[in-house]
Amino acid sequence: MYVKHERHPELPPPPSELGALGWLRHNLFSSWGNALLTVASVALLCWTIPPVLRWAVLDATWLGDTRDACLDSAGACWVFIKVRLGMLAYGFYPQAERWRIDLFFLLLVAGGGPLVLGSLLPRRGPARTLATRGLAAAGAGLALVLHGLLPGLLAAAYLGLPSLLARLRAPAAPGAAAKLGLALLAGVAVHALAPQGVALAAGWTALTLTALVLLVPRADEQGWRLALLLTALPALGAVLFLGDGTWLPEVETDRWGGMFLSLVIALVGIATSLPVGILLALGRRSSLPVIRTLSICYIELIRGVPLISVLFMASVMLPLTLPDGMHVDKLLRALVGVSLFYAAYMAEVVRGGLQGIGRGQYEAAQSLGLSYPKAMILVIMPQALRLVIPGITNTFLGLMKDTTLVAVINLMDLLGVIKSALADSQWLGFTKEAYLFAALAFWVLCFGLSRFALHLERRLRYEKH
Amino acid sequence: MPRTPSEDTPAISIRHLHKWYGAFHVLRDVNLTVARGEKVVVCGPSGSGKSTLIRCINRLEEHQKGTIVVDGIELTDNLKRIDRIRREVGMLFQDFNLFPHLTVLENCILAPVWVRRVPEKEAVQTAMHYLERVRIPDQADKYPGQLSGGQQQRVAIARCLCMNPRVMLFDEPTSALDPEMIKEVLDVMVDLAQTGMTMVCVTHEMGFARTVADRVVFMDGGEIIEENEPEAFFAAPQTARAREFLGQILSHGQQAAGA
Numbered sequence: 208m209y210v211k212h213e214r215h216p217e218l219p220p221p222p223s224e225l226g227a228l229g230w231l232r233h234n235l236f237s238s239w240g241n242a243l244l245t246v247a248s249v250a251l252l253c254w255t256i257p258p259v260l261r262w263a264v265l266d267a268t269w270l271g272d273t274r275d276a277c278l279d280s281a282g283a284c285w286v287f288i289k290v291r292l293g294m295l296a297y298g299f300y301p302q303a304e305r306w307r308i309d310l311f312f313l314l315l316v317a318g319g320g321p322l323v324l325g326s327l328l329p330r331r332g333p334a335r336t337l338a339t340r341g342l343a344a345a346g347a348g349l350a351l352v353l354h355g356l357l358p359g360l361l362a363a364a365y366l367g368l369p370s371l372l373a374r375l376r377a378p379a380a381p382g383a384a385a386k387l388g389l390a391l392l393a394g395v396a397v398h399a400l401a402p403q404g405v406a407l408a409a410g411w412t413a414l415t416l417t418a419l420v421l422l423v424p425r426a427d428e429q430g431w432r433l434a435l436l437l438t439a440l441p442a443l444g445a446v447l448f449l450g451d452g453t454w455l456p457e458v459e460t461d462r463w464g465g466m467f468l469s470l471v472i473a474l475v476g477i478a479t480s481l482p483v484g485i486l487l488a489l490g491r492r493s494s495l496p497v498i499r500t501l502s503i504c505y506i507e508l509i510r511g512v513p514l515i516s517v518l519f520m521a522s523v524m525l526p527l528t529l530p531d532g533m534h535v536d537k538l539l540r541a542l543v544g545v546s547l548f549y550a551a552y553m554a555e556v557v558r559g560g561l562q563g564i565g566r567g568q569y570e571a572a573q574s575l576g577l578s579y580p581k582a583m584i585l586v587i588m589p590q591a592l593r594l595v596i597p598g599i600t601n602t603f604l605g606l607m608k609d610t611t612l613v614a615v616i617n618l619m620d621l622l623g624v625i626k627s628a629l630a631d632s633q634w635l636g637f638t639k640e641a642y643l644f645a646a647l648a649f650w651v652l653c654f655g656l657s658r659f660a661l662h663l664e665r666r667l668r669y670e671k672h
Numbered sequence: 673m674p675r676t677p678s679e680d681t682p683a684i685s686i687r688h689l690h691k692w693y694g695a696f697h698v699l700r701d702v703n704l705t706v707a708r709g710e711k712v713v714v715c716g717p718s719g720s721g722k723s724t725l726i727r728c729i730n731r732l733e734e735h736q737k738g739t740i741v742v743d744g745i746e747l748t749d750n751l752k753r754i755d756r757i758r759r760e761v762g763m764l765f766q767d768f769n770l771f772p773h774l775t776v777l778e779n780c781i782l783a784p785v786w787v788r789r790v791p792e793k794e795a796v797q798t799a800m801h802y803l804e805r806v807r808i809p810d811q812a813d814k815y816p817g818q819l820s821g822g823q824q825q826r827v828a829i830a831r832c833l834c835m836n837p838r839v840m841l842f843d844e845p846t847s848a849l850d851p852e853m854i855k856e857v858l859d860v861m862v863d864l865a866q867t868g869m870t871m872v873c874v875t876h877e878m879g880f881a882r883t884v885a886d887r888v889v890f891m892d893g894g895e896i897i898e899e900n901e902p903e904a905f906f907a908a909p910q911t912a913r914a915r916e917f918l919g920q921i922l923s924h925g926q927q928a929a930g931a
């Protein structure tokens with residue numbers, strides 16, 4: 208028989224496990240192969256980095272605003288980028304109207320920023336409220352200072368609305384509320400059909416807000432912020448960018464360009480491909496054969512062709528099939544092409560997530576009386592999407608970079624603008640600078656997105672069984 | 673569709689129920705009536721169709737022949753009726769099926785807020801009341817993954833109760849639990865039985881059946897082959913199959929106790 212009475216004392220780990228030396232040993236020199244790899248990598252870095260650094264930073268020309276400034280330097284000529292910055296950012300959007308783009312992105316940052324901040328800060332407590340409301344207030348203030356009284360008021364209204372809405376209560380009786388809502392919606396929709404852009408945006412905002420207030424029993428400030436971001440802001444953006452012909456001069460889409468156009472395509476693509484993808488994924492798992500077959504055909508068809516050919520088809524073939532005199536804007540065609548193309552990929556990502564959710568979750572939701580849409584929205588999708596955040600991010604990143612393909616149908620996105628800037632006879636020969644700038648711009652955007660997704664993934668990881 | 677909430681209509685009435693999985697005849701002419709406030713324990717060997725039977729009661733499974741009337745509402749393809757029945761019938765699963773992305777409290781208020789449209793404050797109050805009844809009010813802000821199996825099953829009970837159901841179905845609620853947690857869940861179920869809840873419970877916990885059940889139903893091969901009061905059923909099972917079944921679970925119980 209053996210009985211142990213004393214507990215073994217706790218000992219510190221051996222020294223080889225500790226400190227910088229321990230780390231080096233573990234990670235860089237754990238074996239001969241590893242050590243060799245470490246040395247080779249360091250050598251490679253020493254060989255490649257200094258020349259690039261010398262060209263791009265040390266020998267580069269930063270000052271001046273004519274080509275002559277760069278004549279006697281061996282390094283990069285960033286003056287070229289500086290002089291063309293407006294065009295790279297906005298394309299051929301009229302100088303006097305560019306504030307409209309600035310205002311939109313200001314609203315995007317001040318309205319979406321709190322959501323990002325909210326996910327970074329602790330769930331409860333004053334820090335979060337302070338930071339999110341502070342950002343909203345700062346956004347409104349900035350709009351007032353930069354763009355004047357009316358834009359300032361618009362920004363204040365947009366950014367302050369979520370706090371107000373969160374204080375509203377949903378009416379108790381859903382039946383009556385739904386009817387009231389429908390009546391209101393119809394009225395607003397009619398009003399919104401008026402061809403003036405500002406009225407349209409107001410109508411759309413009112414419509415969505417009424418619907419949301421009536422149908423959603425609970426939403427906090429952040430919830431409303433997200434709702435506005437997905438409904439009112441796009442409408443506002445469309446009006447700001449296009450103009451309404453009365454208050455804001457119209458700007459045709461063929462003058463849109465540069466980073467602005469790239470961002471518009473990316474944002475629209477991201478905002479539409481995910482919901483459409485979710486619907487397609489649900490369709491593919493549907494028990495109704497017609498819906499299932501249609502979804503499968505769509506997904507497989509789209510995934511089988513390159514995006515370029517989809518874009519070409521949308522820009523060359525579509526006009527041929529349309530009746531005479533009917534004109535669909537080229538940008539709109541590209542937007543639809545990119546969105547529908549990426550929706551097919553998104554559908555498969557989401558389907559992967561749905562497969563990770565056990566039958567028990569559906570049954571628990573059903574047995575509690577949740578209808579199919581409610582079970583999906585409240586129970587299944589939050590879990591399924593969380594599972595596939597890496598896949599979704601991946602698809603978004605691909606989409607963001609593939610926006611550059613619209614250059615082949617002569618849209619002036621960042622690469623398109625660069626191409627035309629390079630063709631300027633005054634500034635020949637700055638290809639390297641231009642494309643490096645484009646690469647950097649995309650890298651910053653994509654890296655930011657990927658870091659945020661990574662953070663979201665960690666934040667949303669609930670304790671597993 | 674007249675609603676008959678009168679006290680003498682049975683809570684559940686199943687007549688000549690048949691169900692097939694493809695060509696496989698799982699339920700064969702099952703008849704079962706459960707009065708209001710009655711507690712029925714269903715037992716029988718694995719694969720005998722116990723789960724299938726109680727899952728038919730809230731339409732997690734569809735039946736092909738016969739009638740099921742719950743709380744005066746007949747189950748048909750009519751979605752409205754199915755919704756109404758599901759609202760009145762709570763169900764507990766073997767592996768709890770809490771929603772892992774929501775806290776305990778959020779699990780409890782989800783259905784009241786979104787299905788019954790109870791204002792959130794009221795829903796939270798109700799939820800806290802029931803969490804106290806299952807003795808875990810202090811875990812309200814935790815996620816299900818942070819709780820033990822027994823605690824999770826008690827949360828699942830609270831979640832059902834928040835919908836204020838008239839009937840509760842239990843599908844082997846303790847068989848996924850470690851032995852030391854079975855008691856805490858059974859205690860809560862005994863409490864619940866004392867409040868007069870109508871309960872249909874698939875379980876092999878014979879102690880629970882003895883103390884709580886008004887009736888024990890024994891199933892084998894998709895049929896109810898014996899129905900009796902618990903004392904009589906355990907003391908003198910009438911069919912050979914029931915005797916064999918009881919012999920098996922009793923000898924297993926003794927082995928477990930001896931080990």
Ligand SMILES: Nc1ncnc2c1ncn2[C@@H]1O[C@H](COP(=O)(O)OP(=O)(O)O)[C@@H](O)[C@H]1O
Nearest residue numbers: 693696698716717718719720721722723724725
């Ligand atoms: N979805 C299904 N498809 C086909 N057969 C099934 C399905 N579910 C259960 N069965 C079969 O039906 C029979 C009864 O199952 P079940 O009701 O789960 O039994 P119990 O709960 O009594 O163990 C079993 O033989 C099982 O294999």
Ligand SMILES: [Mg+2]
Nearest residue numbers: 722723724844
């Ligand atoms: Mg079973």
